[in-house]
Amino acid sequence: MTLRRMSEASDIHMLAFPTRKVPLVFKQNNRARRIILRLDYGTSRIVVVLPKRTSRDEGKRFALSNKDWIEERLDQLHEPVPFIHGATIPFLGNPHRIRHRPNARGVVWCEQEEIHVAGHEEHVPRRVQDWLKIEAKREIEARAQAKAEAIGRKIKKITIRDTKSRWGSCTSEGELAFSWRLIFAPKHVMDYVIAHEVAHLKEMNHGPRFWKLCGEICRSVEPARLWLENNGTDLYRYGRF
Structure with missing residues (x-):
């Protein structure tokens, strides 16, 4: 929708x-x-x-x-958490510390609950955000395609955005859009948002059949909805100065 x-x-x-x-x-x-x-x-x-x-x-x-x-x-707003050396941010719901590695090769990589960033310090925020968007796209696309196949539907296009009012959307043409900030949320929360929009490929409404279908392709609908209600706005604090 x-x-x-x-x-x-x-x-x-x-x-x-x-x-x-x-x-x-x-x-x-x-x-x-x-x-x-x-x-x-x-x-x-x-x-x-x-x-x-x-x-x-x-x-x-x-x-x-x-x-x-x-x-x-x-x-109710929490203090912003910029993407700088030493900051701790959630990655798929688990805390990860950003570590600047000025003399390392590569760009950004993750290991042992740390996000390592090579290059000049002034490039750290942009490189972390770019990497997070790539990871969000990879996670979301894989899950969305699998769920669409499970209900016999095809996705025309998937777009990753920095949306302000919804975590995801689905058009009648089969185009899905998701917030890249879902990468901060626990996996079951991301999975629910994806299931919600994929279910709209078959049921373009929020009626009983929609929620039944959503529950068939997501095991934690209610816990995830509750988590978003209580913690969703917190995901906007990361990357802000």
């Missing part, structure tokens, strides 16, 4: 709190029926979705009237 598309046009204001200022971003979505507030966990910005014929001034007044809600959400 596809995400709703928003126009690219946006306008940024600052929303002031006693101890901090938070970027307030306005985005137009002509399909929206009301003003919607959303916390962008990747950038710690508040996104104000504006329906058709709704002004930014109306959106700002709405945000101001919900400052308590916004501050509560901001307080």
Whole structure:
């Protein structure tokens, strides 16, 4: 199932709190029926979705009237964990320490719960992120293809993105998209998200037959859903400064 598309046009204001200022971003979505507030966990910005014929001034007044809600959400954010030497990040749910190896050959490799990065120190963050995206693509594609084959469906295309509002999506044309940040989650959580989208290849809904099919190709639907509910936003902290 596809995400709703928003126009690219946006306008940024600052929303002031006693101890901090938070970027307030306005985005137009002509399909929206009301003003919607959303916390962008990747950038710690508040996104104000504006329906058709709704002004930014109306959106700002709405945000101001919900400052308590916004501050509560901001307080739930964990400290960012940049991809630098010595940082510990989860890889498939298991903690791994980033280790800069300036004199080593190669680029990035993983062994003994460490992610080793060769080259200059200033290249470490980008190389770690590039490597994580490659690993995410490899893990996700293999699992998705196997599950699609199990239900007699074919995947037209798989895309790995840095999505903000969903961990995965499926179009009616059979194109799947997943967040590369699933590489931080435990394997059973990644497996559930993949099963969820693959099941949409056959059942483009969330009815009883969809959940039955999802359970047939994933053994831990409920535990994984609960984990995402409790820990999903934490996955956005990695790689941020």
